[in-house]
Amino acid sequence: MTSRLPEITLLFISLFVQGLPFLFLGALISGLVSSFLPIRQFISWMPKSPLASALLGILAGLVFPSCECVGLPLVRRLTMKGLPLCAALAYLFAGPAINPIALGSTWLAFSFEDPAIAVLLRFSGSVLVALILALVLNRLGATWVVRPEVISASGSNENLETAPAEAALWLRSRHPRLAAAMQITLSDFLTVSLFYIAGSLLAALAQTYAGAFLGDMGNTPSAIPLMMLAAILSSVCSSADAFVAKSYVGMSQAATFAFLWIGPVLDLKLLMVYRSFFQPRAILLLSALAILIVLLLALSLNRLPPELFSRSYWEGWN
Amino acid sequence: MRILLKAQSLLLPLSLGAWGCILLRLHLSGQLSQIQNPAYHDITLSFGILLMLICVSYPFFFDLFSENGSHLTAQAAGRAALLALPLAAYLLLPEDLQSAQFLRQRASYNLLSPAALQRFLPGKPGELHRLLLEQVDEVSKDEVVLLDLLELIYLSQDRVLRERYNGQRVVISGQWLSEDETHFKIARLLIFCCAADGRTVALRVNGRTDLKSDGVFIEVTGTLGFKTDTPVPELELIDYIQNNDTPDSGM
Numbered sequence: 001m002t003s004r005l006p007e008i009t010l011l012f013i014s015l016f017v018q019g020l021p022f023l024f025l026g027a028l029i030s031g032l033v034s035s036f037l038p039i040r041q042f043i044s045w046m047p048k049s050p051l052a053s054a055l056l057g058i059l060a061g062l063v064f065p066s067c068e069c070v071g072l073p074l075v076r077r078l079t080m081k082g083l084p085l086c087a088a089l090a091y092l093f094a095g096p097a098i099n100p101i102a103l104g105s106t107w108l109a110f111s112f113e114d115p116a117i118a119v120l121l122r123f124s125g126s127v128l129v130a131l132i133l134a135l136v137l138n139r140l141g142a143t144w145v146v147r148p149e150v151i152s153a154s155g156s157n158e159n160l161e162t163a164p165a166e167a168a169l170w171l172r173s174r175h176p177r178l179a180a181a182m183q184i185t186l187s188d189f190l191t192v193s194l195f196y197i198a199g200s201l202l203a204a205l206a207q208t209y210a211g212a213f214l215g216d217m218g219n220t221p222s223a224i225p226l227m228m229l230a231a232i233l234s235s236v237c238s239s240a241d242a243f244v245a246k247s248y249v250g251m252s253q254a255a256t257f258a259f260l261w262i263g264p265v266l267d268l269k270l271l272m273v274y275r276s277f278f279q280p281r282a283i284l285l286l287s288a289l290a291i292l293i294v295l296l297l298a299l300s301l302n303r304l305p306p307e308l309f310s311r312s313y314w315e316g317w318n
Numbered sequence: 319m320r321i322l323l324k325a326q327s328l329l330l331p332l333s334l335g336a337w338g339c340i341l342l343r344l345h346l347s348g349q350l351s352q353i354q355n356p357a358y359h360d361i362t363l364s365f366g367i368l369l370m371l372i373c374v375s376y377p378f379f380f381d382l383f384s385e386n387g388s389h390l391t392a393q394a395a396g397r398a399a400l401l402a403l404p405l406a407a408y409l410l411l412p413e414d415l416q417s418a419q420f421l422r423q424r425a426s427y428n429l430l431s432p433a434a435l436q437r438f439l440p441g442k443p444g445e446l447h448r449l450l451l452e453q454v455d456e457v458s459k460d461e462v463v464l465l466d467l468l469e470l471i472y473l474s475q476d477r478v479l480r481e482r483y484n485g486q487r488v489v490i491s492g493q494w495l496s497e498d499e500t501h502f503k504i505a506r507l508l509i510f511c512c513a514a515d516g517r518t519v520a521l522r523v524n525g526r527t528d529l530k531s532d533g534v535f536i537e538v539t540g541t542l543g544f545k546t547d548t549p550v551p552e553l554e555l556i557d558y559i560q561n562n563d564t565p566d567s568g569m
Contacts, residue, residue: 006412007420011514013411014353016404017341018512021365168379182379186372190330194400201403207514240510244517 004208011204015269016197018237019069023196024189026070030077031185035177039081050086054134057087058127061095067238068096068270069196073188076277079142080150086138094130096238096264098123106260109242121253121301122242125261129293133265133286145282191276199272203235206268223255224298228291231263238264258298265290327382329394333401335373340408341366352415353513415513418532421493421505424518446472447479454482462539463488467506467519470542474549486542490521490553491561494529494536502527504538525555535561 033039047053066074075092079085096102103119110118137145167179210233227245236244245251245259266287274283344350345363354362376382450473453463465473465488473479492504505520507513523538537560540553 005410006414006417009407009410010353010412010415010420012407013340013344013404014513016407017344017350017354017362018358018514020337020341021361024365024368168381171379179379186330190333193333194397197400197403203514234514236515237511240515243510244515 007208008204011207012200015200015203015235019196019200019269020193022067022069023073023192024185026066026073027185027189027192029070030074030188031181031183033074034077034081034184035181039078039083043082043084046084046087050084050135050138053084053087054090054131054138057090057092057134058094058098058130060087061091061130062098062100064095064099066095066099067101068264068273069192069237071095072273072277073192076150076192077184077188079146079277084138085142085145086134089134089137090130093133093265094127097126097130097260099238101239102242102264105239106242109246118242121257122260125257125294125297126264128297129261129265129290132293133289136289137282137286140282140285145279147277147279150277192273195272195274195276196269199235199269202268202272203233206233206235223251224258224295224302227251227255227259228262228294228298231259232267234263235267235269236263252302254298254302257301258294261297262290262294327380329398329401331373331376334369334376336402336405338366338369338373340404341369343408349411349415352507353509355509355511358511414533418493418495420516421495421507421518421533424507424516447476450479451482454479454486457486459485460487465490467492467504467521468508470521470551471519474544474551480544480549483542484544487539487556488542488553489537489539491535491537492521493532494527494534495520495532496529497522500524500526502529504536521551521553523553523555525553527555527558529560537561 046056061071071092075083075088079088103123106119106122107115142151167183171179171182210230231241231245234244241260241263245256271283271287274286278286341362344353345359345366350359350362446469450469457463463483463486467490470488470490473483490504492506495503495505497503502523502525503520504523505518507516507518509516523540525540527536529536536558538553538555539557540555543552543554544550545552
């Protein structure tokens, strides 16, 4: 353990330094949105059907450039404000994988091959995973899925009981909305940071001790589950995971995409961060479901002829 | 009436202050370039300053005192320990951040595409191609051309540049990694976001050195070669010198 301490501290600090500003950005947006925008009015306009609201959540994920770290504080706060669970979950699971930055980096990483097909595969697979997860968890109900303190605050005017300190009297009397925004921002940042720190430590330990296997596994028959495991253990940000996936030697298309589909939904760091929003049983269920769906998707992709994924094949049809 | 300090209220400003110090210190010491892609350095610096500002101004916006005060509970102590973890990790950070063991574990044998390399190389698309052509056209094969390891990967994937640089004498810097009696590697760590997604790119060099410890920075002079129709470059060693100053690894 002592001999690997330099690597563990390096990986932990790098994950911490990289994620912290984005966690704060998510908390800041959630503070500003919940204090200054008429969220309730917006929520009342949302479609009642779970499928339609999930699709709306996915659309939001496609438009807003947010990684996993930005998404969770925002989703947590908006759920407290009464956002339909299905929309919140669809945004949470799809956003990190299909936002413009993630798709752009996928295009760049696959520019040697067929970037358009790679982007399409990443987008469609991630949407499918997010949609199924959101619909299944929504069906189980918010009380089963979400932590009690999030549920109890849902629909109430504000949740300030977790605020780190009372805003100063002068601030509350002169600028009550600003005071609320500041309290929510700092409170959410603190809550999610605690889980993020624990998650980063786990990811650093896993990367250090599973490093040799993560670095060079080759295209073995079990490459799909191994690549999924690599994504879960390495906890790479979704804005850069396409480059990391491409750096594995001789991987099949299916194994590479299994890495890209599972990572933004499930990794060690996220498992801890999810604890600030989900009930433990829901985390267990969503983890098992995500693994199953991605495995089935990747195995299906593996059965298709490889030439289907080359641009020349499709150009031949024109 | 006694006005007492709310101990738990101190957790947040103290943590933010400590985290801000870590970010600023990493930036000022230059260590940040070894753990994060330079594209994010300004964000990290600004965020470090913001955290310090929040820490300093916190008592103006939030009440740290109350009539009853508060004691640190067991739960709050656990939170405090977790919040202090980054500070402890920072204090334990080694001087040599990118150790040889770390580089070897993250070795990638796939060449990065030119478009992916644009993330690390400055200039507009196409500009690098022109500069590399101009650079090699201005010198004879026996004169030395200074190349970055990433520039080498870039030019290796372009047929025209590959032909022009074949047989050219070049100087390339990187970290020395031992291989066997007659070969070694020079390596650099590519960081896309942070060190956790870092991947090592390496160039195999034919030749022998007297170096003993992996990871030292060296500057290698050699003759560049490409086997027919392969973009994987090889270097025939002519000479090498050990760099005492660690170059900026922020590629």
